Amino acid sequence: YYNDDSVLFFDGEYVKAKDAKTDLYGQSLHYGYAVFEGIKSYKTANGTKIFKAEEHYDRLRRSAQTMMIPFDYSTEEMVDATYKLLEINKLSNAYIRPLVICSPNMALSKGQKSFLVIEVWNWDNGYMANQMRIMTSSFERPNPKAFKVEAKVSGHYVNSILACQEAKDKGFDEALVLDADGNVAESSGANIFFEKDGKLFTPAKGSILPGITRATVFEICDQLGIPYEEKFFKPEEMKGADAGFFCGTAAEIVALGSLDDVPFKLNWEESLASKIQTAYRHLVLEEDYSYLKTDLQYV
Ligand code: PMP
Incomplete structure (x- = not known):
């Protein structure tokens, strides 16, 4: 460093x-x-x-x-x-x-x-679609009744270390961490989206750090005409969906390959999520990405 x-x-x-x-x-x-x-x-x-x-x-x-x-x-x-x-x-x-x-x-x-x-x-490494294998963690996110989860507090990251290390020890790339009600929350250091039938879904606020990249994904969706929804959902709803990705400042937009070894259905390149990934790259480099709108198949 x-x-x-x-x-x-x-x-x-x-x-x-x-x-x-x-x-x-x-x-x-x-x-x-x-x-x-x-x-x-x-x-x-x-x-x-x-x-x-x-x-x-x-x-x-x-x-x-x-x-x-x-x-x-x-x-x-x-x-x-x-x-x-x-x-x-x-x-x-x-x-x-x-x-x-x-x-x-x-x-x-x-x-x-x-x-x-x-x-x-x-931080010179470029853009990668690396199809992460993720697993549902045995650790829960910090409970909003015990912590101010919407603040980025150092102490919360002890939970992130436990969840991330557990996933690595079990041979996965990252953890999917649930909230106290068993709903999908986020990973150890990024927010999560999944794609189903031409629409993106992401956990509603409550137990997550509301990411700036998550908000940027909404901005890109609005620009490209991609529908999205914030809601509470269980991991079962995400398993075997069309596509999934993590998003965060460090991760940017990272493709997920599988959740608990259940693969996502689409080839990444065919997903709406991959358009978000490309658009995000353009956006951070201050490049125009409106061309991505024209070849959308789902809207
Ligand atoms: N959730 C957690 C727990 C994080 O640590 C991060 C990274 N800051 C995110 C989500 C994504 O936030 P952002 O997009 O603002 O980087």
């Missing part, structure tokens, strides 16, 4: 990653009481562009507020700082990780002081 030359943003300063220091007495390290974001920038024909930068930093501010973490940065300040940081590190295709840390305070009470760290690293 970093080398001797890497620079990060540390509480208003640009410092070498290897020299950055923090104390070990804090609620973030001890209790997972921190909020963060995952953002990507792309090398486009118009220069380096951070995709949905405002949406991500707005969510970071909302996450901090929801978690009662005092946090003063404006979205604009953080966007500017990130562009500067990318320039300092000479990065275009990059992953951007802002983290709001509460320290020093060890009490089980709301944060008293926070500081912002932004880390960036190279």
Whole structure:
């Protein structure tokens, strides 16, 4: 993630990653009481562009507020700082990780002081349709009665680690995690869609992190005239559907091959989902994707 030359943003300063220091007495390290974001920038024909930068930093501010973490940065300040940081590190295709840390305070009470760290690293790998094999996890998502699930809180990711590792240990690529009622929620770090009879379905809000990529998929569907619906559903409804995909800032749009070893029906290339994948690639690169509309077969 970093080398001797890497620079990060540390509480208003640009410092070498290897020299950055923090104390070990804090609620973030001890209790997972921190909020963060995952953002990507792309090398486009118009220069380096951070995709949905405002949406991500707005969510970071909302996450901090929801978690009662005092946090003063404006979205604009953080966007500017990130562009500067990318320039300092000479990065275009990059992953951007802002983290709001509460320290020093060890009490089980709301944060008293926070500081912002932004880390960036190279993310040059291209677009892949890799037909992931996923399994229904034995772990449930954090219960909305126990956590503020719509906030991107560090501590929630202990659940993600358990679910993802269980899937890997059983020979799968990723986990499909259900909510407390047994409805499909999301994966360890991405939202999920499935396609049936020319329509896309995705879990309604409640136990999921409402992803910015998920919202972008809706935007693309509107542009291309692809119908979609948010609803609660059981994994059985998804099994053997026409197609499925994960979506998230890091994952982008990833094709699913099977759920619990039941394959999705269509060849990926024939699915509406694959059009979403192509459109998303164009969108992040600031390219026109309206041509995809013309050869739609389902609408
Ligand atoms: N769900 C979880 C649990 C995630 O960690 C992520 C990644 N941030 C997502 C969904 C997708 O969110 P986004 O599209 O905003 O990256």
